[in-house]
Amino acid sequence: MIHTEFDVIVVGAGAAGAVFANRLVRAGLQVLLIEKGPHYRQHHSDFQESELAIPKLLWDNNGYRVTGSAFRGTPNLGKAVGGGTLAWTGIALRLFEHDFECANRWGEIRGANIDNWPLRYQDLAPFYTEAEQDMGVSGTATPWDVAGATLPPLPPLDYYRTSRVYQQGFSRLNMQCSAGRVATNSQQYQGRSACLHCGFCRSGCRIDAKYQADTVLISPVLTADNFSLLSETTVTRLLTSADGRRITAVEYVDNHSRQKSVASAKVVVVCNNPIETPRLLLASANAAHPAGIGNQYDLVGRNFFCHLGTIGLGQLGRDVRLAIGHNMGNIMSLDQCNNAGADGLFKGGYTLLSLNGAGAGVAALDPLVQVNGYDLKQAMAAYNESLMLLSFVEGLPVATNRITLVPAETDEFGVPRAKVHYDYHPNDLAALRAAQRKLKLVLKACGARQIRVSPEFEAHPMGTMRMGWDETRSVTNEQTRVHGVENLYIGGGSLFVTGSSVNPTLTIHALALRSCQHILQQHFTRQGDSDADNTAV
């Protein structure tokens, strides 16, 4: 049993955890970062330009018990140092101003649990700018930007053949469109290559033209004396003081040797995904927290929600090289992201994002999900003569959609299995139908035929550790600290109060930067007090 003391232990080395590690190490704190998945240090040789290389980067959802009809285990979370940023498609959009105050705008929606965020867009804006600089976001001013918003650091990526077709289609429908905001380099950036349009973003970018958190944030601090990284190591439990007000230690297990260890720190930051974070806190129940850490109001794990993804595919009958290019958002339209319900149909919104690249699996799985046999092969043979357009639809948080434990069943590390209960809210499905209609309309306006639109799939899991001012309605405060526990912070999509319809990673990064600032202020204040005490002595 090893026991070491750190300033901060970060659990999970993904989109949020990498931010905490980078900023806290650079500030001089002693940091331990623990990641369940492997550390791919040589992207050029560790990653392959093949769709078969995607699954090894993804979190396996097969270990969960599932109830409800909406959670199908669609794999889009990461499992490695770098987390989901290894397999992500790089869409780096800011939430809109209106996304932070949905309760004010919408009022009560029966069956949903809508609340305002405990911060405004303006509070997060400087951290969005910093996140875009970290990632190297490419893009241009768009019609949907908040007035005065800073532009991303890189110019937009050139339009592909397919995007030029979409431009005409959007124009015919009097819809606005723009080059996407993508964390993929349109030109060399901070020593990383420009995109070579190989088509395999989701398999991990071999040349790091796409933002991958391990390269950008972990590698620069890897050799620092004040940093320790444990990969292929699973955190099994958080231990607290007798009064439950502080986390005193983190228990973890080496995935291979099964050696158990314990480490302690002044601050612990849990940055697992929105299923695994509540699972860890619930599994850490003790006398001070009999229902799980931070769960005194039975809120840990609740208000789970996702985006509903849907994909349209249509054939143009001419070669537009669909298989080439970065995978998502070469062109986008965000016109439909702010439906306040005035038309009586639904509240929330949906994005429209072009798809490109080696997405044969995507095409065959989603828009062609009901096509098999000879028809499937025929449709797939026309891949490069096709357009593929994606919509992410805003799903609403619902209190009964939640993560709980199955105490009678444990995994190989002895941690109780998680159960995911997820059903769509009627508003989700109304918004989905609108998005599916729009996908058809846009593809038709582009001249596509044989248009097929997929059923929904759940994407970007969020919620379960919601932020808020009121501890009876939220799990974490505006600084992402767990209510009632002085030194436990959360990072990641689990913090989201509502989810907008834009991809969440940039916001996850920005929230982590903001929390880092708070943790550092607290740390140096404590240190100053301690120094003053010592001086007095």
Added chain:
Amino acid sequence: MMTISPALQAVIDALALGVIPQTETPSAPALGTQYIVNFAFSSWPEFRQQSLLQALAYVDELALQRYGLSCAQFNQALAIDLVKVIARHPGLAAFWTPFRVLLVLGYYGHPLAAQSIGMPGPSIERGGFTPDGEPA
């Protein structure tokens, strides 16, 4: 440790053939891509393995009732017809959707199948492509 019996393996093979049959390009079984199901199965917890085995057994029984043959005796035409039935069967949706995901990903991720529909294949060493889709 649960295993997939030869009879149930024949169900997997038949369903793979029905989803992606032989044409001028290879079928899924011809490329061996159905074994991605076996690979996934080996990593699942027992309750997931159990539900797959039950579903496969149910499909084989359904085939016997409908065609008078078990899946091990199926030709391509029967396999295609069986897939039409299974894909519409409401009681099999929880089995069919993830099962088909594995088959389809395994097939179109295979270099031969990917090449047959114009997927680019590895290009980084050659400099990738221009934004217009031409080799760089």
